[in-house]
Amino acid sequence: MRDAGADEQSSASEAGSSREGAMEEPVGARPSVVIVGAGFGGLRVARGLSPAPVDVTILDRHNYHTFVPLLYQVATAGLEPEEIAQPIRRILRGVPNVRFRLNTVMVVDLDRRAVITDAGEVRYDYLVLAAGSTTSYFGLDSLAQVTSALRDLDDAERLRDQVLGAFEAASAEEDPSRRRQLMTLIVVGGGPTGVELAGALAELRRQVLPHDYPDMDLSWARILLLEATDRILPGMPKALQGKAQAKLSELGVEIRFGAPVANADADGVTLRGGETISAGAVMWVAGMRAPPLADAVPTAKDSAGRLVVAETLHLPSHPEVYAIGDMAHVGDPETRPHPMLAPVAIQQAALVAENILRSLAGKRPKRFVYRDRGTMVTIGRNTAVAHIFGLRLSGFIAWLIWLTVHLVWLIGFRNRMLVLVNWAWNYLTYDRGVRLIRRASSRQHVSNGDEEAP
Numbered sequence: 001m002r003d004a005g006a007d008e009q010s011s012a013s014e015a016g017s018s019r020e021g022a023m024e025e026p027v028g029a030r031p032s033v034v035i036v037g038a039g040f041g042g043l044r045v046a047r048g049l050s051p052a053p054v055d056v057t058i059l060d061r062h063n064y065h066t067f068v069p070l071l072y073q074v075a076t077a078g079l080e081p082e083e084i085a086q087p088i089r090r091i092l093r094g095v096p097n098v099r100f101r102l103n104t105v106m107v108v109d110l111d112r113r114a115v116i117t118d119a120g121e122v123r124y125d126y127l128v129l130a131a132g133s134t135t136s137y138f139g140l141d142s143l144a145q146v147t148s149a150l151r152d153l154d155d156a157e158r159l160r161d162q163v164l165g166a167f168e169a170a171s172a173e174e175d176p177s178r179r180r181q182l183m184t185l186i187v188v189g190g191g192p193t194g195v196e197l198a199g200a201l202a203e204l205r206r207q208v209l210p211h212d213y214p215d216m217d218l219s220w221a222r223i224l225l226l227e228a229t230d231r232i233l234p235g236m237p238k239a240l241q242g243k244a245q246a247k248l249s250e251l252g253v254e255i256r257f258g259a260p261v262a263n264a265d266a267d268g269v270t271l272r273g274g275e276t277i278s279a280g281a282v283m284w285v286a287g288m289r290a291p292p293l294a295d296a297v298p299t300a301k302d303s304a305g306r307l308v309v310a311e312t313l314h315l316p317s318h319p320e321v322y323a324i325g326d327m328a329h330v331g332d333p334e335t336r337p338h339p340m341l342a343p344v345a346i347q348q349a350a351l352v353a354e355n356i357l358r359s360l361a362g363k364r365p366k367r368f369v370y371r372d373r374g375t376m377v378t379i380g381r382n383t384a385v386a387h388i389f390g391l392r393l394s395g396f397i398a399w400l401i402w403l404t405v406h407l408v409w410l411i412g413f414r415n416r417m418l419v420l421v422n423w424a425w426n427y428l429t430y431d432r433g434v435r436l437i438r439r440a441s442s443r444q445h446v447s448n449g450d451e452e453a454p
């Protein structure tokens, strides 16, 4: 990757002083910084610039920030959607130089230094692209129609509806083979999200559903975790992968390795070898890629559509435009990117705020160095695996650390309290209080082959 040298430096400094083209939005005489996305990265940039002499506009398609790591708990009826979301305006309350706009950004015009949104154009002196990621179907885009993803609150609620809807349909089904089918849940992808989701579904089946459906034989219910490779939790030490696998098996999750999904329809999935598996719900958590907005930025991308940025986190040809978090690939696109994790986005955001201030002060930008403090994954009640600060932890201790970190990390005191109360309730009562089916269309996933009566 090319060095962030003097040429980059001077153009970055120019960016700060360029006030060409009257801005449509009324801003003061100070440089304007536009941030796209109020996720982990975008909010951290805004905070880093809060004491600075710049006007910051943060744009997001939602008026709330989502705490994505707990989405799977919404999907499995453990938490309410509102408990893991926080209004962006509340988060930014009391930060005088930052304002929020509820806009979806559709195009970035690098030459005119403008972003085109669903409500018009916003001009910038500096732009920070932090729009996260979207589900990747690895070219099998038709799967989006028949599987449930898990990337935002809508997905989580839809997934919950689909799982609970499948059991409702099973309870009314006379035909034993269709009943078995409806009670089969498939999770595709053995990464952290797939493991957490499969574990939570297994607990739902064991601890909650038998009380809801006393007349159903829940031993028919299956949870299958399909993984294309020969291991779950890639990136974790082998010993921890083994512990996670053992715990999932203990919970009754069937793990199938070397099982790449080639197709799916309303009746289940087809593996690449031709085997079909019938199911009541198929959950696709096999991969992520850059969000649609990345396609609308005319610059180099990697194979997952992420914007390739210099080590100082700006686009090589536009030093006034930064990309961070899930949508950025730092350095050579042929090398392995940083993992799509919140700490990566947060650390990059802190550096971007600093580099914008350095640019304004005429200083050279700094390079990004990721400080990896580790990862952790919870598998179920009292069990997690954690590889943190070089330590390999599993079981109850890892689970307690996981709980504490996620609680502290969650934004907002009210949300922390609500989540804590819900967790305590679920733990003590073995219950999941949020078993609501909100969308009628989710009530039956499996096609019955007959035309529906009008």
Ligand SMILES: Cc1cc2nc3c(=O)[nH]c(=O)nc-3n(C[C@H](O)[C@H](O)[C@H](O)COP(=O)(O)OP(=O)(O)OC[C@H]3O[C@@H](n4cnc5c(N)ncnc54)[C@H](O)[C@@H]3O)c2cc1C
Pocket (backbone or CB within 6 Å): 036, 037, 038, 039, 040, 041, 042, 059, 060, 061, 062, 064, 065, 066, 068, 069, 070, 071, 072, 103, 104, 105, 106, 130, 131, 132, 133, 150, 151, 193, 291, 293, 324, 325, 326, 327, 340, 341, 342, 343, 345
């Ligand atoms: C199910 C799941 C579980 C995860 N669990 C963990 C975990 O336990 N630990 C961990 O470290 N990481 C976890 N991650 C990864 C982590 O959530 C991401 O790496 C992190 O959110 C990336 O931060 P970001 O700022 O790049 O994007 P995000 O936090 O995703 O924020 C992107 C923001 O951009 C907005 N946006 C997108 N497109 C537009 C547009 N066109 N216009 C306007 N706004 C737009 C979105 O609404 C969103 O608010 C998980 C991810 C998933 C999907």
